[in-house]
Amino acid sequence: MKRIIPLIVIDERGTAGIARGPASVAGPGDPVRLAAWYAELGAAELAVDCRRLAAPATRRLVERLAAASSVPFSVEAPIDTPEAANSLVEAGASAVTVQEAALRDPDLIAALARSIGSERVAVRILSQGESDGWRVLEGSGGPVTEWDALTWAAVVEAQGGGAIVIQSAERGPFGEPYDLALLERVSSSLHTAVIAAGAAGTVEDVFDAFMIGGVDGVLLGELLHSGRATIGEIEEYLAARGM
Incomplete structure (x- = not known):
């Protein structure tokens, strides 16, 4: 089963900043109403990005x-x-997803897996293509680290990470939101679930992530929020093509 995961990004005020589309009407700034709306539309799971929110407010949410x-x-x-x-x-x-803290201390991944279970631990990898492969960025707009993306993904798996979220810092040569070559390399070399993150603009983008990238799931924001596609339409599109 391919995983279609609506992504709700929370700002520092604790609101979901969605400006337009059906999602803005269903849950105007309220992530709880928005999550309930996606549940009614058949979402099997959700992802909530609280990186800009303080820890106490995150727990309350x-x-x-x-x-x-x-x-x-x-x-x-x-x-x-x-x-x-x-x-x-x-x-x-x-489940929880970590990024920068794991780069600073890879042993954190194993500690989290022991504490809450490997299946509840995901690690986001933000990558940048280079002439000799891919490098991991410390964070959005952050410096390039010494880590090769493929090596870091293997470390995440070895440390007990239950899922890897792959995001490219730049679009492809034709504007594609995913680095399909990197997704394919990671997906084919590891047993850990791989989730693609990126600004997919069409159902075809999602199909490519699954078909070419070989990922297990995709995080989707604007494509779903705007109403350009629904979870059901994406699932029908994939099913019609043998997925």
Whole structure:
């Protein structure tokens, strides 16, 4: 089963900044209403990006989301200890996603896996193409690290990461939102679930991530929020092509 995962990005005020489309009407700034709307539309899971939100506010939001819907959701936040991850899981999150803290201390991944279970730990990898392959960026707009993206992905798996979220810092030569070559290399070389993140603009972009990139799932924001496609339409498109 290919995973179509609506992504809700939370700003520092705790609101979902969606300016237009059906999602802006269904949950105007309210991530809880927006999550409930996606649940009604058949979402099997959700992802909530809380990287800009303070830790206490993130926990309160997780509690509200868990109380309002039975759909499992992962939370991405600046988690740097097992205790912080435990707090969010206890509040109702089904999984957590980390990025920069794992780069600073790769052993954090193993510590999180021991604390909350490998299946609840995902690591985001932001990559940049270079002449000799791909390099990992520390964060959005951050410096290039010494890590090769393929090597870092293998370390994430070895440390017990249950999923890897791959995002490219730049679009492809034809404007494609995913680095399909990197997705394919990671997907084909590891057993860990691979999730593609990027600004997909069409259903065809999603198809390419699955068909060419070989990923297990995609995080989708504007494509779904705007109403240009629905979860059902994407699933029908994929099913018609043998997925």
